[in-house]
Amino acid sequence: MLEIKEQPILEESQAPTEFEIMQEVLGKCRGYIRGLGHGPKPAASHGTIDLTATDTESIALHEKIEKQEQELVDVSAKLSQFETLMQTIISSQVGTSSQPSMPSPTDHI
Incomplete structure (x- = not known):
């Protein structure tokens, strides 16, 4: 250990x-630091973040929910347009039905 510590150091390192x-x-051992025991894990074990299948599925579900909300x-909006159109059609039919209707057969008796 002392030999490594006393080795010459390059200027930029x-x-x-x-x-x-x-x-x-x-040497290294995952989750255990030899000489220090169980404790904080070395930074090398936390260097990358891997998405698990659950994380990937969760992201896909959130995207699907957003698409369905849209x-x-x-x-x-289309339903509102159709309701407005139906009201317009009904109003125009009510306006044309003000003409006298044909007499029913029971009116003559």
Whole structure:
């Protein structure tokens, strides 16, 4: 350990920390730091973030929900347009039905 610590350092590089020296001398073991026991895990074990299947499925479901919410807004707008159109048609039919209707056969008796 002392030999590693006393090695000459290049100008642009930094001196190794005690932790790095211990890892080089003693080796690495996932979740356990030799010489230090169970404790904080080395930064190398936290370097990447992997999405699990659950995370991926959750993202897909959120995207599907957003798409369905947009479709709901679109369908609601179309329904409103159809309701307005139906009211217009009904109003125009009521206006034309003011003409006298044909007499029923029972009116003559």
